[in-house]
Amino acid sequence: MPVPQSGFSPTETVTDCARGLTVAVLGLGSIGLRHARNCLSLGATVVGVDPRSDRRRLASEIGVRIAEDRGAALDVATVAVIATPSVDHLDGLSACLGRVERVLVEKPLTHDPQTAGPLLERAKAAGTTVYCGFNLRFHETVAEARRLLDSGELGQILWASFVGSSDLRDWRPGQDIRAGYTNHPQAGGVLFDYCHEIDLAQHLLGPGTLSSARIVQSGTLGLQVEDIATIEMVHPDNVLSTIQLDYCSKPAIREARIRGARATLELDLLGRRLRLVAADGRLLHAAEGTGSFDLDYQAEMRALLCPESVAAGSGAAVESEALAGAEAGLSVSHLVTAARQSPLLQQQPLLAASS
Numbered sequence: 001m002p003v004p005q006s007g008f009s010p011t012e013t014v015t016d017c018a019r020g021l022t023v024a025v026l027g028l029g030s031i032g033l034r035h036a037r038n039c040l041s042l043g044a045t046v047v048g049v050d051p052r053s054d055r056r057r058l059a060s061e062i063g064v065r066i067a068e069d070r071g072a073a074l075d076v077a078t079v080a081v082i083a084t085p086s087v088d089h090l091d092g093l094s095a096c097l098g099r100v101e102r103v104l105v106e107k108p109l110t111h112d113p114q115t116a117g118p119l120l121e122r123a124k125a126a127g128t129t130v131y132c133g134f135n136l137r138f139h140e141t142v143a144e145a146r147r148l149l150d151s152g153e154l155g156q157i158l159w160a161s162f163v164g165s166s167d168l169r170d171w172r173p174g175q176d177i178r179a180g181y182t183n184h185p186q187a188g189g190v191l192f193d194y195c196h197e198i199d200l201a202q203h204l205l206g207p208g209t210l211s212s213a214r215i216v217q218s219g220t221l222g223l224q225v226e227d228i229a230t231i232e233m234v235h236p237d238n239v240l241s242t243i244q245l246d247y248c249s250k251p252a253i254r255e256a257r258i259r260g261a262r263a264t265l266e267l268d269l270l271g272r273r274l275r276l277v278a279a280d281g282r283l284l285h286a287a288e289g290t291g292s293f294d295l296d297y298q299a300e301m302r303a304l305l306c307p308e309s310v311a312a313g314s315g316a317a318v319e320s321e322a323l324a325g326a327e328a329g330l331s332v333s334h335l336v337t338a339a340r341q342s343p344l345l346q347q348q349p350l351l352a353a354s355s
Contacts, residue, residue: 017306019043024077024100026070026092028055031106032083034294036064038301039081047073074099079305085181086111086192090119098126104304106133108195109329111187113337120326131304132329134199137322138299140289141267141274145204145258146321148276153284154260159240162201164194166252168221178222189225191215191336194245198332199324201233201241204258207331208233208241213339219349220248231339 021044028050048064067073082092082105110116215226228246254269266275272289303323
């Protein structure tokens with residue numbers, strides 16, 4: 001019998017659905033510029049703020065209006081995107097309360113969840129809805145995984161594993177990673193940078209409770225923070241998950257495996273491929289996506305700016321559920337800060353040891 005195979009495509013493109021909206025983008029680094037472009041492509045007016053003149057110039061060249069300061073940007077905005085360094089996220093969020101209707105805070109929501117909790121309560125009281133930027137939720141293999149999990153085809157879910165592995169130096173070629181936010185003692189480290197995988201585990205399996213964590217400094221990157229981490233969580237019905245993270249190795253890997261009593265679900269997020277394998281080894285289902293991470297980010301912004309258009313489109317079931325609320329971001333921050341309380345283990349790099 002032939003194996004059921006399919007392709008899945010990103011949700012339909014909706015242009016100009018945000019016409020009439022003004023979006024304040026706070027922080028015009030690489031992720032801020034990406035969000036600004038996506039807002040502009042949807043028809044929104046974008047007002048940006050950044051202390052660096054080179055970033056303001058690049059933003060202006062793509063059509064972003066540059067404001068004198070944060071207050072001036074928020075005065076004319078309906079929606080805000082916070083893409084500043086994560087240590088400044090809560091300060092930016094506080095400034096948005098009562099001034100805009102919706103705010104997307106890039107991941108991680110915060111490195112200080114104890115302070116963030118009361119601030120999010122203030123946001124509710126002020127009528128400002130807060131979201132967190134977990135774009136992997138818009139990846140088409142993740143949407144297909146949710147469908148298969150909801151269908152019950154896997155049977156009882158037993159355990160899951162998630163892997164995020166790459167080389168940080170490939171993320172930002174030519175930059176001194178030791179001088180960036182990644183090396184911040186409170187807000188840096190692989191757990192905060194790769195917290196997408198922690199959110200993904202909770203998105204697919206339900207809320208998780210941290211059961212163990214190990215964090216390691218390999219020494220290969222010259223960082224003062226962890227660049228390898230393993231955490232274990234327990235989800236509803238005592239489903240176990242293991243998350244293995246590092247950004248000091250090659251080639252890049254971004255995979256997930258969810259083991260059920262009747263079938264196993266395998267996700268290759270970089271290859272945008274999914275397989276469902278029966279307990280007897282038969283391949284039940286295979287699919288390959290045609291999207292990209294750029295399109296995932298576009299879908300995220302469309303869900304933020306154009307909820308009415310999303311609700312009317314073919315991607316409604318995916319996008320309306322995928323946008324991560326503030327509670328999801330806060331939960332991930334609590335888990336990361338708890339994991340980072342573990343003793344930092346240190347390796348001796350081979351080259352250093354042999355020199």
